[in-house]
Amino acid sequence: MRIVLLGAPGSGKGTQAKKLMADRNIPQISTGDMLREAVANGTRFGLKARSIMEAGNLVPDEVVLGIISERLSQPDTQDGFVLDGFPRTTQQALDLEELLDQMGTPLDTAVLMDVDLDILMKRLTGRRTCSLTGKLLNVYFSSQEEIDECRSAGGELIQREDDNEETIGNRLDVYRESTEPLIEFYRERDKLTTINAEGTIDEVYERLTAAL
Ligand code: AP5
Ligand code: MG
Numbered sequence: 001m002r003i004v005l006l007g008a009p010g011s012g013k014g015t016q017a018k019k020l021m022a023d024r025n026i027p028q029i030s031t032g033d034m035l036r037e038a039v040a041n042g043t044r045f046g047l048k049a050r051s052i053m054e055a056g057n058l059v060p061d062e063v064v065l066g067i068i069s070e071r072l073s074q075p076d077t078q079d080g081f082v083l084d085g086f087p088r089t090t091q092q093a094l095d096l097e098e099l100l101d102q103m104g105t106p107l108d109t110a111v112l113m114d115v116d117l118d119i120l121m122k123r124l125t126g127r128r129t130c131s132l133t134g135k136l137l138n139v140y141f142s143s144q145e146e147i148d149e150c151r152s153a154g155g156e157l158i159q160r161e162d163d164n165e166e167t168i169g170n171r172l173d174v175y176r177e178s179t180e181p182l183i184e185f186y187r188e189r190d191k192l193t194t195i196n197a198e199g200t201i202d203e204v205y206e207r208l209t210a211a212l
Contacts, residue, residue, distance in 0.1 A: 131157075
């Protein structure tokens, strides 16, 4: 299964990709996670990407394409993959199409995760990551047990640098301007599946797997 998860910041791409990865044994490929890792490691890519990401703008197409083509050439992608946060521009989508055509492994589908703006804001401002386990949590939506589990194990709840209100506003604008056109891109190619991504994480996952 080769799929793209398409959706606004906070629509739950990372959350659902991790569930699919665990269930179907295919890798989650998140350009956001890979770029954050490059920033944390202080690599050449990372130094370039840092200020762009902190402002909520897009890293240049050729940089992410380089990261993706290297990642897709690794053997663990043979049985499929979930792309999370890529492509985000029409150019990236065209490049991905070409790359997968060359590999003889076209995309099965692009799943649009549909969520209302007010819910996105709450998901993004409330998002935290457990410093110990890396688990994605949310101060508004996670259960007290999940939050306590992290803290009592000695973990801390870390907030992403770009999850402040100002940057979130810009990320949502950038999404509308640069990424939303991909809905039409995949619809024209008969590859678009839309799911309602509101409700609990398990409810969304059920809709996602039913759609796949
Ligand atoms: P990236 O890391 O991809 O961020 P994003 O697209 O803004 O999306 P998010 O990760 O914020 O949201 P998500 O949909 O994964 O939601 P999540 O599952 O975490 O990109 C970051 C930056 O990197 C970009 O701004 C750009 O600079 C750069 N970049 C990355 N890719 C790029 C590319 N291709 N080209 C150029 N630049 C690129 O969920 C959010 C929260 O909600 C969590 O707390 C979660 O617990 C909670 N939640 C999830 N689902 C539910 C639910 N059903 N109910 C209740 N809470 C839920
Ligand atoms: Mg994410």
